[in-house]
Amino acid sequence: GAVVSQHPSRVICKSGTSVKIECRSLDFQATTMFWYRQFPKQSLMLMATSNEGSKATYEQGVEKDKFLINHASLTLSTLTVTSAHPEDSSFYICSARVDFYNEQFFGPGTRLTVL
Amino acid sequence: AQSVAQPEDQVNVAEGNPLTVKCTYSVSGNPYLFWYVQYPNRGLQFLLKYITGDNLVKGSYGFEAEFNKSQTSFHLKKPSALVSDSALYFCAVRGQNNAGNMLTFGGGTRLMVKP
Numbered sequence: 001g002a003v004v005s006q007h008p009s010r011v012i013c014k015s016g017t018s019v020k021i022e023c024r025s026l027d028f029q030a031t032t033m034f035w036y037r038q039f040p041k042q043s044l045m046l047m048a049t050s051n052e053g054s055k056a057t058y059e060q061g062v063e064k065d066k067f068l069i070n071h072a073s074l075t076l077s078t079l080t081v082t083s084a085h086p087e088d089s090s091f092y093i094c095s096a097r098v099d100f101y102n103e104q105f106f107g108p109g110t111r112l113t114v115l
Numbered sequence: 116a117q118s119v120a121q122p123e124d125q126v127n128v129a130e131g132n133p134l135t136v137k138c139t140y141s142v143s144g145n146p147y148l149f150w151y152v153q154y155p156n157r158g159l160q161f162l163l164k165y166i167t168g169d170n171l172v173k174g175s176y177g178f179e180a181e182f183n184k185s186q187t188s189f190h191l192k193k194p195s196a197l198v199s200d201s202a203l204y205f206c207a208v209r210g211q212n213n214a215g216n217m218l219t220f221g222g223g224t225r226l227m228v229k230p
Contacts, residue, residue: 108158
């Protein structure tokens with residue numbers, strides 16, 4: 001099946017800094033990628049839909065200036081958490097849409113801890 | 116709007132016994148239904164999906180699920196549970212008319228298989 005990677009897998013940063021998380025489709029091209037956030041013992045919450053070559057579509061309640069998404073190529077989407085605060089600490093998961101398989105393939109996730 | 120309900124936060128079963136993890140959904144039009152498994156600090160792994168055809172879908176690791184349109188359910192089952200099946204399970208749905216391929220996840224069910 002299709003493989004999606006995320007980097008880094010774990011990051012610890014100080015409050016006020018910005019953190020970039022990469023999501024890559026390794027063996028296929030993805031015109032659409034999705035970013036999710038997961039709090040401990042909770043389900044995945046869709047943050048935004050990332051479309052190659054255009055602006056991301058954010059879900060209600062998600063600050064687009066806080067969570068910057070860039071889908072610069074058909075294999076890479078990045079999520080930048082700007083001016084991170086402790087409440088941004090969470091598990092961030094991306095997925096990539098594969099039209100042929102009519103499903104999404106998920107990355108392994110990135111654990112962000114903001115001190 | 117589409118939604119998914121997983122009524123049980125946790126399911127406990129003894130190794131070797133059959134297991135069922137429940138899922139009901141609500142969606143406009145015909146559904147695409149998915150089950151994913153998540154191990155601690157990991158992303159989601161695809162188990163199986165229903166798109167069309169046979170109501171009984173077989174997936175990875177011996178899991179299967181039955182699509183029941185009249186009850187709007189898609190319960191996950193396995194005839195004989197293994198301790199290694201202990202994990203967090205998510206049911207997800209999207210409508211066939213959802214061109215954006217946006218998945219909606221249930222709250223998750225933690226499966227505990229005891230030796």
